[in-house]
Amino acid sequence: MVTFLAVGEKPNRDGVVYVAKLLKREGLVDDYTITEKPREDKIYVIGDHSGTYSILRALKPPAVLSVDAHTDLMQDYFDHASWLAYALKDRIVERASVIGAVLMIPTTERTKLWTRNVRIFPALPRTRRVRGRWRRYMNLEQHGLKVIDEARRFLGDEIYLTIDLDVLRPEYRIARFQHGELTLKDLLEILEKILRDFTIVAVDIAEVSDRVARSKLGRRAVIEVFSLIREVVS
């Protein structure tokens, strides 16, 4: 089954309803229920990315792998930009990894990224300061799919996979806010390897919004990502 989690503000909820109908029309789901409360399932489509937190609380997987243009490790208050920090802080998961992030710098002085039990693999070369020295993150541009091997070593075999569609470039126009650096081809390659290398407890596709209804590239991306997942996870 597929659970469509219509959570967040209206553009997100409308986006989830739209995607449910789209996938039904494409013959990719038989039937669907749209809900605000997660139930136990293997595949989810979510509006606001904070919905992943409530799924994690229900499923209790050991680790999370997030493919996302943002780390979602802010700590100011609970929302779509901080749910992963809360999942780690609240010990709902033990370890997490983020692949494809672009924004590495907290937006305010007050905002510090959560760093314990998490490894980040940005889309592009980025540095961070560790004990007074600048060190480079392993990243997709320089290290390619090897970042997934590294994530595998760090996370172990069993993961919950969350795919924030804002990891795609701006022209895909799926999410409400800033998009990232990947093409659909890049994303599918990454997902194919993740699906091969890990045991997937469950998976979600997140941050869909009503923008996708007006985006041909966006619809194509949703359909292809969903199809790939459905082949492997059921």
Ligand SMILES: [Mn+2]
């Ligand atoms: Mn996100």
